[in-house]
Amino acid sequence: MAATVLLDTTVLSHLARSEEAVTAAFSSWLSAGNGIVISRVTAYEFRRGVYAGSIGPQEQQAGELFLVNFAIIEVDADTWDSAAEIWGTLARTGKTRRMDADILIAASALRSGYEIATRNRRDFERIVNLRPQRVLHSW
């Protein structure tokens, strides 16, 4: 059955660089008839990088023409609440520093029933282990 994976920012940024391993995993995923989405948080992080490079309008537009290929899942009120719950649980068992974006991205996926693809397996594993029925791909 076709599944949908939510790409985290590490995967999207490596895909933007045409990094070989990510491109191969991405290609296999699409070829199997599966879907892809990203979170609004990842769109924010992607654009943040594009603007940080002091890039001119042509390069910014090229960045936008890459981003436009992905459906963006909005971070709604329920997702924020779910992320807070995840953060609280993680805080009782270890670090949460520098994990807000990952938690929001994972909360978006968990709420919508999407699988997650990341290159930051260690942090996402801690989050996804709270919902062990969810699938985590390490691309």
Next chain:
Amino acid sequence: MDEPTLRLVEAAVASQAPASAPHPLRDELFPQLDRSRTLEDVEKVIHSAGQSLAWLGAALLVDPEREQLLRDAMANIVPQMLTVQDELEQTLRAAVGSVAARKAIVAQETLRRFFAICAREAPSAAKPSIDFIRSVALRLALIVVVIEHLVARDHSLVAPLADKAFETSQTLRRAAQGLGIDLTPWADAPAATRLKRIMEAARGFWGALDDDQRRIVGEAWGERVELPPQWPLPSS
């Protein structure tokens, strides 16, 4: 070059107007376009056509009960909008460069996705939302038809029209999203086509950066969103 968007709009016209009537595109829009010298002139022609052809917006959002012929035409032409993209992009790239060409193709693809969904099932929503989507879809269709028409004749106006087409396609995408319709480009295309389009866009972006820009962008992507460890308390 094949112009499937034009043929699709013509099918919509044919479903609504008698064959003997003057054709609103070939007899009216194109002659006005060919007399246009500036972007402002072309904008006026498109705007005026959008107003006088408002009825066409309704025809483009097919009522499956009434418009079997148009539905058949859409089912036939919409896949051709996909197959013509490589050739159209090549022509556009040679005329106006890769960024403008990609913008025009994304706009045409967004329109194709919209028609592909409409051909299966007309969107349902409150009238103001449907009216807005119809008007945006019609404007986008007209801009794409104009781009396809002008690319072989007058390159100078195609690049700014590609900007307009892209902006309008994103307006259509957002409006459709409000109705629960996903117009992500190539989402329903064969996997190889979708992969090719995404990787071409990736190379178009990353290849446009110099080493220093790549380093700065990469560093920014490596950072995480972080909220302050403790919100400041109001002073008492």
